[in-house]
Amino acid sequence: MRLRAICKGTVAFNDGHVGEPTPCPWVIQGSRSDVNSNWFIKTYNHEHKCLQTRKVRSATAKFISKQIMDQIESNPTIPVRALQEQLQKDYQVGFSIHKVFNRAKSTAKKLFQGDYKKQYDVLRDYILELQSINPKTTVKLEFDSEPNLSATSRRFKRMYVCLGGMKKGFRACLRDFLGFDGAFMKGPFPGQILTAVGVDSNNGIYPLAYAIVETENTDSWKWFLECIADDLDLYANSNFTFIRDRQKGLQTAISQLFPCAEHRFCLRHIHDNMRKTWRTNEYKEHLWNCATTTTIPEFNHRMQQFRSYDVEAYNWLKQIPPQHWARSHFTGRAVSDMLLNNLCEVQKKCVGPLTPSATKIMEKNVNWASQYIVRWNGSDKYQVQGPWQDQHVVDMVERVCNCRKWELTGLPLYRSVGTRSKRMHWMDARAVLNDQADNGEEVGELHTYAHRVHWLETWKAAYVYKVEPIKGRAMWPISECPIKITTPLHKNQPGRPKKERRQSAEEKSQKKGDNVASGSGSQSHIASGSGKLTRKFIQVTCSKCKIKGHNARTCKGQGGK
Template identity: 60%
Template sequence: MKGPFLSQILTFVGVDSNNGIYPLAYAIVETENTDSWKWFLECLGDDLDMHANSNFKFISDKQKGLIPAIAHIFPCAEHRYCLRHIYENMRKVWRTTEYKEHLWNCAKATTIPEFETLMREFRSYDVEAYEWLINIPPHYWARSHFSGRQFQICCSIICVKFSTLIKKCIGPLTPTGERLLQANISSASQYTARWNGVGKYQVKGPWHDQHVVDMGQMTCSCRKWELTGMPCKHAITTINEMADNGEQVGELYTYVHKVYWLETWKSMYYFTVDPIKGRSMWPKSDYPTTLTPPPHHKQP
C-alpha cells in the first residue's frame, strides 16, 4: 500500500460454480511474513469453518511465509503453485511459444503415463529447459499428480451483476458447466463401450484411446471425471450404452458434481452485505482506549 504507513494486503479468492473469480477475504498487515499469513489463515479458518484436517487445495505463487503457514495451520491441505507464475519464470530464459506449449501440455495431462510421455518430448526438445522444470516437484503443478479430492467454498458477497445474470439462466447447470458437458457429449459420439458384466466398461475411441469406466465408483482411468467433477467423454459413452440396454440412468446432469449446478451458483450469491450510512451518522464509541496507527517502519 502507498502512503505514510506502508502495509501489505493479503487476499484469498476462490472459484465459483461458473468458473468466475470469487473474492473471499482480505486483510491489511504490516509485512508479508509467516506470522502474518498464520494469523490470516486462522481468521479464514474461523470464518469458513475450516479445521486442521480440512481437505482444501491452496494455489499460490509461493509468497513469502505462505508455504510454512499453510503447513502449520492446515497440515492436511494440498498446496499448488500457480502455473502462470511458473511460466513467467521460465520465459525469462526460454521465450519462444513452443516452451509454453510444452509446459501447458505437461501440466494438463491427467495420468502419470501421459505426463511422462509429454515430459520426454519436452526433454528431446530442450534438455536444459526440461532439467529446470523437473526441479519443481510435479505434485505442485501437474494435474496428473493431483488427488481427486473435491471441495467447494460458499460465503456472502454483495454482487448485483451476478444476481441479475443468474436470474436469466435456465437449466440445471451453470453456463460454464453446460458448455463443458456439451463438449464432452460431442466427443463421446466417436466412442463405443463394452460391459464386462460387473459394473465396469471398456471404452474405445479413435487414436488408440481406450479407458476403463467404473460406474460404481463414478471414475474413469483417464481421471478427468475424478479431477474435474464433470463426466468425461468415456463416462458419457458408458451412460449412453447403459441407457440403450434399458437401464435406468436418469438425467445426465445428475452425474455432474454439484459444484456446477445452477442452484449451487445461486446459493453462493444469495446473501448480501447490507449498505451502510455515512460517517456523520456513525454512533460514537464510549470505549476508553484510542486506536493509534501502527508503528512506521521504513521499507527497503
C-alpha cells in the same frame, strides 16, 4: 492626490508572543496628479510579519480548495498546471502555482479523501457499523506491543475482515478451494493487503476475506490463515486445497498450520520465471502439455518429450514438485483442476440444471460420444475405446474413470489434451450413458452424474447472502472503548520503491501488442509499443568486416580488411 496604505496586523515574535502596539512593517505610498493620470509608487515594503496575513493566506487556500474540489474528486491525478489555468480563467486573477500545489491541492485532497490519521480514530466506529449491518461479520484488530499497560492509546498493526454474507456464501459453494494473493498499499502508511478468494460453481471468483498487514512475511500470513481457520472451522487435519503465487512466507505458514492441505502453484507465475531464461513459445507449449495431463504415465511421457527438447529447461522444471502444478498429481477433493490464480466471472441469468460453464462443456462435446465403442464387463465397469486409439475404463457405480478427469472436475463428459493445433476429446462416461440408454437401461437425468458443485441451484445458493451497504460516517455508532488507535509506524516495504506495479511478460505483450517471433535458439525480435523493434537479444553485424558479434566501433579487423 496621495495614497498611503498600511497593514493593521501586529508582529508575531519567535517566542510566540504578540507585540502590543508593534505594527506590521508592510506599507505602500503613492501619488498622482489627477484622476486620469497613473499612480506613482514612492514607498513600498512588501514584507509581511503579522498574524493577520497568515489568516488571510489560509483563507485564500481554503477558498481555492473549494473551487477545485469537483475537479480533484473526478480526477485525483489532474496536473497542477491545469488547475492553475482553470482558476485564472474563471476568476481573471493570477494564482501562484506554488499556492495551488502546496496548499490548495493538498487541502482539497484532505477534504475529499479524509485525513489519514483521523480515519484511524474512527476505525472502531466503522467496525461497529459494519457488524451491525452485516451480521456474523468477523473483524479482528492487532496492535503493536505496549510496555506501558496504563497507556490510553495503542498503535495499529493489523486488521482482518470477513463479511458474514461472504462467509455463508463460500460454504454454499461446496468447494474446499482457496486462492491467496498479496498487494502493496500506497499512501503515508504503506503496508500489504492480503486476500483470500474461493471459486463458485461457475468457476468464478468468490471473495472471502482480506487483511491489512504491515508487510508480507511468514508471521503475517500465519496470522491471516489463523483468522480464516477460525471462521471456517479449519483444523490441522483439514483437507483443503490452496492455490497461490508462491508468495514469501505463505508456503511456510500453510505447512505449519495445515500439513494435510494440498498446495498448488499458479502455472502462469511458473511460466513467468521460465521466460526469464527460455523465451520462445515452444517452452510454454511443453509446460502446459505437462501440466494439463491427468494421469501419471501421460505426465512422465510429456516430461520425457520436454527433456528431449531441452535438458536444461527440463531439469529446472523438475525441481518444482509436480503435486503443486500438474493435474496428474492433484487430488479430486477440491472438485477443480484449475492451474491459474486469476479467476474472474460474473453471475448471469440462466436456466437449466447446470451452470453456464458446465452446460457449455456438455453442449460443445455432445456429438463426440457417438464415435466411441463401449464394451460392458457384465458388472459395473465399461471399456471405452475412442477414434484416436485411446482406451479407458469407466466405473459407473464409483463414478470414476481411469483418465481421472471425472474425479478432478466432477464432470463426466469432457477431456482435452494435446497442443493447440491438435486436440483429442475423450468422453468416456457420456459414451457409456449412451450405450446404457440404447440397451434400455434406466439412465436418469444427465446432470445427476455431475457433482453438485456444478448444479445451477448450488451456484444460486452461494449468492443468496448479500453484503449490505453502510451509512455515512455521521450516522455510525460511537465506540465506548477508551483506548485510542494511533497510526502505524512507517515501514519501508522490501525492494526498490516502484512507481507502477510490475507487470509480467504476458501482461506487457497483451498491453503493447508485442509479437514474439521465434528464431534459432532463444533469440527473438520483440516489438515495442511504439512499433519499433528493440535491440535486445539481437546479434549485431559489423559494417566493416561483415562479421556478427560486434559493431564497427569495436572492430579489430577480424575480417582481414
